[in-house]
Amino acid sequence: MKSTDISVRSASGLAGIEIGRRGLLQAGGIGAMLALLSGCVPAGGGRPSDSLTFTSWTFAGRSVGPVQAAAELYTRQTGVSVETKVYPFDRYLNQLVLAARGGRMTGIVHIDEEFMSTLATAEVIRPLDRVIDESLYPEFVRSAGMYRGTRFGMPWTQSAIGMVTNTELLSQLGADATAVRSIDDFTDLLRQIKRSDGSIIPYAPCTDVVQLKDFIPWVWAFGGDIYDGSRVTLGDDPSRQALDYWKMLLDEGLIQAGVDRDSARTLFAQGRVPIYDDAPQAYGIVPSMSTDPDLQRKMSCMPRPAVRGAGANLVWSQPLVALDDSARTTEALRFFSTDEAALRVIFEGQGAPPITLAALGAPWFAGIDFQSRWTETIASNARRNPLWEFPIATSAQRVLNEAVEQGLRGSLSTEHTLKECREALSELLEVRAD
Structure with missing residues (x-):
């Protein structure tokens, strides 16, 4: 990431860095910055719209096809068009926070789970405890998507x-x-x-x-x-x-x-x-x-x-998060997380494994020996990165x-x-x- 990112920058060797209170101030006052971000986020839900905004770095990459195909499935089923938004991965977190704090973004966002604590601390994403039906997912999937006891991530693609x-x-x-x-x-x-x-x-x-x-x-x-x-x-x-x-x-x-x-x-x-x-x-x-x-x-x-x-x-996890509390955003989260046709399109197009019990047991996934062995041997014995806390x-x-x-x-x-x-x-x- 660039030097303007919301992060602690350090010298190339740990011996040369100061990440004490002085170091944090020299790095831009991260605590104060996050407090500022929290104060800048509108408290209300999403704005009415004829479309859903879906933000992901993949919309600019070689893997755009499968995600775009899943978005088209959503449009055919709901009649709601998808407006795609993209930021380069190396600037993704910084640009996302800057846009969200100004109230310029709604809808759903694809993230690397490593970003979640920053977004949750800055109060730019919404809790999803009342949105998710956890019975649809195996335990190793349910273990991700959380920050300090609150669920902010809707499972989308996850493994280990x-x-x-x-x-x-x-x-x-x-x-x-x-x-x-x-x-x-x-x-x-x-x-x-x-x-x-x-x-x-x-x-x-x-x-x-x-x-x-x-x-x-x-x-x-x-x-x-x-x-x-x-x-x-x-x-x-x-x-x-x-x-x-x-x-x-x-x-x-x-x-x-x-x-x-x-x-x-x-x-x-x-x-x-x-x-x-x-x-x-x-x-x-x-x-x-x-x-x-x-x-x-x-x-x-x-x-x-x-x-x-x-x-x-x-655990390897790239969930979806919500920037507003609207019914449209909530239903979109559920669709992309649980619709088997959408999960299959993404798996077959870019290899990203599905996350529901139904999809993990489906022949198009479980019928592949490598994938079934991976789920049983690797993913089922996975732990969250402790630094996500x-x-x-x-x-x-x-x-x-x-x-x-x-x-x-x-x-x-x-x-x-x-x-x-x-x-x-x-x-x-x-x-x-x-």
Whole structure:
């Protein structure tokens, strides 16, 4: 995001940042800014209109077709036209808040759930507790869309970030992912891959500073929390073990520095990585990037190892939120969240998984072995990102990302890195709109 975003900006290394009260003031007075935003939002419902406004970054991307098709289904069923609005993803949150606070926007908005705490704290989105019928969704879907006990997100597409595998490549390398029961088993698996072919990167989580949320499930795998609902727990034994584990994987060449999601997908498509972290859209996206016509058939997933039982995966969630309380907006939320034809169009067009119990069990989805296995193995064992509970989750995620990157570089000790990160995140927890 740009320097004008509603977020804490910091220097490239955690050791060089000040995210104390002075740091927040230097970063633009985030608490005051959110308070200002809250005071600028009209209290009433939506304005009468012959159309529904639907805001999404996808209306400017390659995935516009399926979402547009779903919007056309809505129009055919309701007679209400859809007015699309789009902002680039890298400026999405900032532009959305600026437009909403001026009362220039109504309707429904597609968001990354990481944005929700900022929008809810700024009071530009509406509670949906009375709108949603939670019995339509499985538990792992109902666990998302919340901020501080209130539902603001209507499920639209959701799953989890888990371990994608190339079963045939693993077999060729003499590695059996089905035998992994512990973190030590997983490490042995990666070392076996490396011994079989030194040119292979055994595992490719995101290690680039912009996407280091892949580190969070590994803290869980070692028994930690990061944030337990009342305090930041970084610096405890599990978080130190997780960071030291990643440093060991990096030192042994079992993972690689500077990997983002796109580069991990490319490496997997090229057959240079047999295990990497991704959402289930990988099944539709990655094969088209590969010269292997059978790659999709070879794709599967594996449970995340942990010190006790199966490790939890990170919820991946892109819900819809409401900018007004009108009946039209409410009905549109219900349609896009629950209409099976609309959910199918989006899944088949861009790989985004559906979220209702009916759609998850439908043959067009559950009949695909990869997707049914993913739902059972990965999505059903997923946890919310604990940083989503922060008033400005995007800033909290950036602080953690920079800390983990610095820890992997070894410029500070694990203990010092996590201590500074804990202090910075604890300061962010105090940011409130009065």
